[in-house]
Amino acid sequence: MAARKIIIDTDPGQDDAVAILLALASPEELDVLGIVAVAGNVPLALTQKNARIVCELARKTHVPVFAGCDRPMTRKLVTAEHVHGKTGLDGPQLADPTMPLQDRHGVDFIIETLRREPSGSVTLVPVGPLTNIATAFQKAPDIVGRVAEIVLMGGAYFEVGNITPAAEFNIYVDPEAAEIVFKSGIKLTVMPLDVTHKALTTRPRVDAFRSMGTEVGRMVGEWTDFFERFDKEKYGSEGAPLHDPCTIAYLLEPEIFSGRHINVEIETVSDLTLGMTVADWWRVSLRPANATFIGHLDADRFYALLTERLARLG
Numbered sequence: 001m002a003a004r005k006i007i008i009d010t011d012p013g014q015d016d017a018v019a020i021l022l023a024l025a026s027p028e029e030l031d032v033l034g035i036v037a038v039a040g041n042v043p044l045a046l047t048q049k050n051a052r053i054v055c056e057l058a059r060k061t062h063v064p065v066f067a068g069c070d071r072p073m074t075r076k077l078v079t080a081e082h083v084h085g086k087t088g089l090d091g092p093q094l095a096d097p098t099m100p101l102q103d104r105h106g107v108d109f110i111i112e113t114l115r116r117e118p119s120g121s122v123t124l125v126p127v128g129p130l131t132n133i134a135t136a137f138q139k140a141p142d143i144v145g146r147v148a149e150i151v152l153m154g155g156a157y158f159e160v161g162n163i164t165p166a167a168e169f170n171i172y173v174d175p176e177a178a179e180i181v182f183k184s185g186i187k188l189t190v191m192p193l194d195v196t197h198k199a200l201t202t203r204p205r206v207d208a209f210r211s212m213g214t215e216v217g218r219m220v221g222e223w224t225d226f227f228e229r230f231d232k233e234k235y236g237s238e239g240a241p242l243h244d245p246c247t248i249a250y251l252l253e254p255e256i257f258s259g260r261h262i263n264v265e266i267e268t269v270s271d272l273t274l275g276m277t278v279a280d281w282w283r284v285s286l287r288p289a290n291a292t293f294i295g296h297l298d299a300d301r302f303y304a305l306l307t308e309r310l311a312r313l314g
């Protein structure tokens with residue numbers, strides 16, 4: 001079977017970096033047409049640079065990297081240096097990338113790619129705020145019907161919030177963008193905190209990255225060590241959630257995951273609950289289902305897949 005064409009939309013971030021590496025390590029299943037950076041964990045100047053650092057680490061410098069939107073659709077940018085560090089990829093020493101940033105705006109790349117490729121052949125994988133994707137839909141409504149599906153990291157129901165008591169970071173940063181995406185009618189699979197908080201970086205799992213003995217294994221080990229320091233204290237857990245790679249793992253091995261096809265709405269008005277994903281997990285409303293909301297994963301299989309694939313990058 002031909003590899004599935006994907007565009008990764010991202011704000012690296014250590015867990016974004018691991019998601020990108022997992023995709024780039026899986027060329028038989030996934031054809032990464034491009035990586036589009038968005039402002040999120042850190043400002044755009046850093047996320048676009050970080051995306052190139054990750055491509056160089058994977059030795060996949062042929063994958064084009066674009067800069068997208070530098071701020072949410074209508075709001076001021078909120079960042080997360082308290083989690084990811086000043087650079088967004090704090091942990092190991094990083095050299096500046098030498099591969100170029102593409103000239104085209106990332107939103108135009110998304111639009112042109114969806115218009116060029118056969119309708120229904122391109123999957124979008126957003127793992128940051130949804131600004132680029134929603135802006136593309138707003139600018140070129142004709143592309144909405146051409147998207148094969150969207151598999152995104154964002155939101156929460158049982159785990160509620162990680163940036164406010166009610167909201168998950170990616171949705172909170174740009175709730176208006178999230179609303180556009182969740183109302184788009186496109187087949188949507190959501191990896192909320194409910195599942196990512198089960199994908200924990202325990203000691204043996206991180207040791208498995210390190211014992212690969214490769215540059216990729218060492219870097220991923222140092223990245224996970226860095227963001228663990230924050231999450232372990234915050235959640236009192238034995239490791240940190242590796243959020244974003246859940247999207248790519250789902251594309252590779254969907255049977256690792258389970259969830260419900262339900263209605264999910266985005267709160268865009270209330271100050272108190274801004275960015276909340278109001279997920280009708282118990283199906284108590286009559287609102288139509290618009291998303292498959294994942295709740296569980298087999299964490300051992302997830303980490304086995306991740307370790308096996310990252311080892312391929314050498």
Ligand code: BDR
Binds near residue numbers: 013014041083169244
């Ligand atoms: C999400 O927010 C970011 O900090 C992570 O990269 C992930 O995409 C988790 O809430």
Ligand code: CA
Binds near residue numbers: 011016
């Ligand atoms: Ca992210």
